[in-house]
Amino acid sequence: MREQPPYLRIADVLRQRIADHEWTPGDRLPSRAQIAQECGVGENVIRRAQELLISQGVLEGRSGSGTYVAEPRERLRMVRSQYREQTGGSPFRADMSALGKRGTWESRTDAKVPAPAGIATRLGITEGDLCVRTAYEFLADGRPVQASTSWEPYELTAGTLVVLPEGGPHAGKGVVDRMAEIGITVGHAVEQPEPGQANAEEATLLGVQRGALVTRIQRTYYSSDGRPVETADIVVPTAFCEIVYEVPVNP
Structure with a gap:
């Protein structure tokens, strides 16, 4: 079985931290550099993981401000x-x-x-x-x-x-x-x-x-x-x- 790409693994980690209420809706996430250091991966991996979660509505990117946990939004x-x-x-x-x-x-x-x-x-x-x-x-x-x-x-x-x-x-x-x-x-x-x-x-x-x-x-x-x-x-x-x-x- 092929190993899961690093950015997917990190996306799961970030999603779980949100599910565990470490970060709640409206919270700003730490910098990519800080998360990369905590997870032992490069910043590019964090960027791809965050982009995936943004596309899924889990996170929200705000230009010039950072990345935030998205408020719950009805589909x-x-x-x-x-x-x-x-x-x-x-x-x-x-x-x-x-x-x-x-x-x-x-x-x-x-x-x-x-x-x-x-x-x-x-x-x-x-x-x-x-x-x-x-x-x-x-x-x-x-x-x-x-x-x-x-x-x-x-x-x-x-x-x-x-x-x-x-x-x-x-x-x-x-x-x-x-x-x-x-x-x-x-x-x-x-x-x-x-x-x-x-x-x-x-x-x-x-x-x-x-x-x-x-x-x-x-x-x-x-x-x-x-x-x-x-x-x-x-x-x-x-x-x-x-x-x-x-x-x-x-x-």
Whole structure:
């Protein structure tokens, strides 16, 4: 049997010291140099062990301050269902309300952005065609739980009151309701989830360590005649959320 890598062994040691209440939530850990000396390993081993525990939500890294024992955080159960699109308003806000949480988000929209090749393929347009791109950070009770980047063909909404997803009288309503305002019926959505690791930008947005486990969801909405009207890349940190798909069964 192969010997366990040193950083995994040290991660177990640190986890046990927390379980034994040597360090409690909110406590700052000793320096890496001090822990390395106590455990008889190099600082790089301690760094990798701490990064693993941060990605698992056991520890919390604070820039310029050190590493702390994370406060207990409930792992949210996020249900992906056709019914989430039938409540009106924002599906995310409705999801969080069902969990007893306050769902909010911050966003940044850029209009007339040329579509990259991959996005163009998903939207059924030509590479370089103009799109409306919106980057989101979604929050539950003020804490980040999801990030996404949404793309819509500019020609689809140009000159209408819904051209900016987070601007105008229909801001924040969600794709289905916004498209309905301009006479487009969204018939279905396709979602493709896969595991991944957070890059530097995602880690900063979501408050996790770079390389932390995430679930990536590639989602595309289609009109009733089969035309893609919006596509998005959604990133959910595994340590904070579990994703469940609800599949309707016709009797």
